[in-house]
Amino acid sequence: MTQSSDFFIHFWGVRGSIAVPGKETVRYGGNTSCIEMRVGGKRLIFDGGTGLRVLGKSMLKQMPVEAHMFFSHSHWDHIQGFPFFVPAFIPGNCFHIYGAIAPNGATMQKRLSDQMHDPNFPVPMQIMKSDLKFTDLMVGDVIDLDGIRIETGPLNHPNSAIGYRVTYNGKTVVYATDTEHYPDRIDEDLVYLARDADILIYDACYTDEEYHDPKAPKIGWGHSTWQEALKVVDAARVKKAVMFHHDPNHDDDMLDQIEADVRSVFPNSLLAREGMILPVD
Template sequence: MQSINPGETDDLSVTFWGTRGTRMVTGDGFTRYGRKTICAEVRCGRRVIVLDAGSGLVPLGSAMMGNGIRAFDLLLTHAHYDHVEGIPFFEPFYDPGFSIGFWSGKLKGIDRTRDIVDGLMKEPYFPIRREKFRAGIRYHDLEDGASIDLGDGIMVYTMRLHHPGGATGYRIEYGGKRFAFITDTAHAPGQRDAALVSFLKDADAFAYDCSYVDEEFPRFASFGHSTWEEAERLRKEAGARHVFGIHHMPFRDDAALDRIAARMERDMANCTVTKDGMQIRL
């Protein structure tokens, strides 16, 4: 998989490098939709924003080493393993030629963004400390509802999500386009989250936590995730154009996701089952 070349377009584009939730998967039944955990690359013209640092971050890092990108921002939704496990193996962190803005919001038990990395990379869990990083990394701590002006006409807006320990949703606006990234979050059956509907208002596209379907949701309601049907309800109420379902659970193999994709094509034409490697331009 190759990332979109810098300078190729002035549009807002998204590449999904990892779409799995909870953990990576292996085996012949998991080939077409992907095996890596959450990571997306957003291009705003020549600028790059990386959303989450699951295992999909690793091949993205390898691509960056050869495509001329040397500066970007990394925004974490939260620090559960499936969203940060790529950090110790991300090549640009060890290269002094890179300049990286590293952002996260408020999380239970975490005072600063840099504490996420320190907690992940320490004995006896990992042999290499953060001090081995050679890139120029600037750590930023986000308040709930913060707005970030990244320059070059790029604005990032945030909101707090409903997930154990906390999580942050992001909306990126550039060139008249809007893309939002909403994972991990839960919903209350029969109720729309008014704040989230407002946050997604008129989005050209958003990625959303589609871990479950409505019929199985009662068994997992306390886990901090949502459903395909809720994604479509949010899309309609917010007037958004398209929703891309992410955070595929480990028990969803290719056959199970094929069945969901067939249902989306039949009943929810503006809702797509996202695959590792999928690229979209808005």
């Protein structure tokens, strides 16, 4: 594990739905979705769950900072860290913020702003003194950042979500959280997004048993399982799989068992842990 690579991933929040701090989540972490990719000297941030607050604290030693922030969607566990992202309040910093327009027409700028309006929050987004530059995306858009190619693709999630494929110097990482597999076929859009990827970060919130539990099924909730993740891995010829967006009810011991089960089928896989750094090399 090293930060000397010119392409690495830092996991700041790996949990789904709601933050779950406590003694039962110490090893994997309790913060919600936020990962950082350092790519060719640039800083890319994906989603702004409560893990974004921790990332922001680490940035305070590096002022001024510039980063590109990509949101998969605006459910609370992916944006609730943004009001507590301290670098956004500091003049001289610059954040390029990307997100797809919601089905109701709301931009990412509006959705981030709305969560900070009265009576939801005491401080409006306009108080943020950094330079916030918003870009609206359409699914299928491609962004080029000085040789870093970022492709977008649709995910199967209530109210819609977007996945990202980051390629630099022939290496590719795909971030596909908050997506549900289809019951009768593989998601070809996702397979295409993940094609030949070096690392696939995938929403494996549930096990198959939980997903199909006759007493409390999770069908239609917008999330997937590690078993379905490995079908995508196989179809897309992915080299390494990282299971992400852990269910808040999964404690460390259960996640240890899930990781063992996943690795027994596909050894080059692991579960995301808060604080984990993966080089892409």
